[in-house]
Amino acid sequence: MLDVWVAGVGMTRIGRRSESLRDLMAEAAHAALRDAGLERPDAIVVATMNPEEFVGDGNFASHVATHMGLAETPSLRIETATASGAAAFYAGFAEVAAGLRRAVLVVGGEKMTHLDTPRVSELIGRSIDPYERSYGATMPALAGLITRALMARAAVSPRELAHVAVKNHANALRNPDAHFQRAITVDEVLDSRMVADPLRLLHCCPISDGAAAVVLTADRAAVRVAGIGQGTDTLAVRHRDTLTSFRASRAAASAAFAMAGFGPERVALAELHDAFAPFELMSLEDLGLVPAGKAGRATLDGETMLDGRLPVNSSGGLKARGHPLAATGLAQIVECVWQLTGRAEGRQVEARVALAQSIGGLATNNWVTLLETP
């Protein structure tokens, strides 16, 4: 298996965008190619969760490649619900690691803000077990259920939960590509509109448009892919042993650390999938970054702030950078690479090993990617 390196990264500003999905993806992809100093990749991996229903077009790998003027470059599409970007990164990694391609462009994106919220919720809800969906379960509803269990069993407090969102908004204020550019307070979170009890509006990520891209290569570059792990779980949440920890996150972390040959103690920066604020706390523990039961306290104590022991979501996270579904797993990796190479102006931290974690569906298909500067 060949070593795989990140030769270039790029992303669009995340938010409410008027451009088409293909324009957003081309913008991010061209930025990554420029960053890699590469005119034409050997292959393209495209991530988008549901372009047929979000924008009415299918065959999207060919769509993006043609739109970029790369119609003759082999392209394919990967999908694992909201973790599609991370899965596409893995697929590109496998092609380069096998020696099948020398330089692969991986680009993910989503365009959603032109649809109304109930329609977006319905489309994202297709990721949920059909039987649970038949009882009206939506992503926020299931996340609310999990949050309630977390508060009951692990004594996570409302202030701890709120602080995740406050921290991530503060970080996004330093990220010009982030969806939100405003600070929020704990009181604002606790006073915001109820979405799915106990989750309020400011615990939840927004609906965003955007794209992100990465160039992977077998040629040595500044950042090496140290490990990638995938973890999965039952589609149905009701079939799981526990609600307060995600097996898919634990399995993904275990596989990624095994490939890397080191453990969580080496991780100096993490981008975690905080689609809902409690997920950041659960992930901290599931990935072994914070001892079990301590994530809420560690967050309140500032351990995960930019100047803390382990900065988490320096980009602003899904909560404040935004969550354009299939772009997100790649946007996390873009942030990690910018941090590792000293290009995270205004929010730069010291790190040689970074971790990105992406959650697909309601934690049915999760990914952990470890990046390092050797």
Place this chain on the structure above:
Amino acid sequence: MLDVWVAGVGMTRIGRRSESLRDLMAEAAHAALRDAGLERPDAIVVATMNPEEFVGDGNFASHVATHMGLAETPSLRIETATASGAAAFYAGFAEVAAGLRRAVLVVGGEKMTHLDTPRVSELIGRSIDPYERSYGATMPALAGLITRALMARAAVSPRELAHVAVKNHANALRNPDAHFQRAITVDEVLDSRMVADPLRLLHCCPISDGAAAVVLTADRAAVRVAGIGQGTDTLAVRHRDTLTSFRASRAAASAAFAMAGFGPERVALAELHDAFAPFELMSLEDLGLVPAGKAGRATLDGETMLDGRLPVNSSGGLKARGHPLAATGLAQIVECVWQLTGRAEGRQVEARVALAQSIGGLATNNWVTLLETP
């Protein structure tokens, strides 16, 4: 790069099926696992073109894995329109070739017959360039345009075209898994209802349900993957240099033969993407299996019949075995493996090298896979 072997194959009967898509996919996948003597693969690659709109469910990799009782086995989904099955085969190949997984289950399927034909046509049409679609272009309409050009420029005759369908129906009569189990005559083809001038109903593949699966492994088995090639082209048909040959097929063949280290002269059996009868003739020439301009004549002369020089579509092809979209690329490989291992009862031919060719969209994303018994 490790050698990759096909350890097991399986498929459902293709046709109008009352089972759900997940049931069909599980049936094919369990058959392939049984054939491989494997209880649990290391990973699953799922191919389905558009489950969100065909059956209303997304996150389909997790959906299938969970339904099969393999929720803890990593799974992801690949899509390249109608070639999704072939692309998924490639993705599984890359994982095994890189040494990332030891045994990968690849399963593809589609469920379409519960929808009415205009709706199926609309959904498949999402693969077409949006501008061409805006003028009413459908797959049969574009294929009709291409057929007209083929008849004008390459002097392909109506009888030659009809004979493709006649041959493939005759083969399907020997395949218990095929959608159609009846012989047709040239006159029946020429008298059938016009679909998109000059294409008539019996030149076109049916709308089918079904699934097919393959187990790939790094452990030596009876059939080796000798080569895989992908070729692509512009989404828009109007942007191409020629209508009577597909660049995507030529590029895929060239890449596959380069990987295999041999040329088309070694191919003794081919499964070609005859979604429309003229595509079989074009593919024969694009892949170098028949000299340019000779495919029609070779077909009339019986060269591609079961007892001919190069049997083509012994399964019945898309025309008569049926075309459940993302299953098709894998169903072709299942047929090749059955033939190479002497398990194609009733239609067995002598072959040590077989070729499968899959067309994605209107030839925007094509694949050629070469299999051999060493």
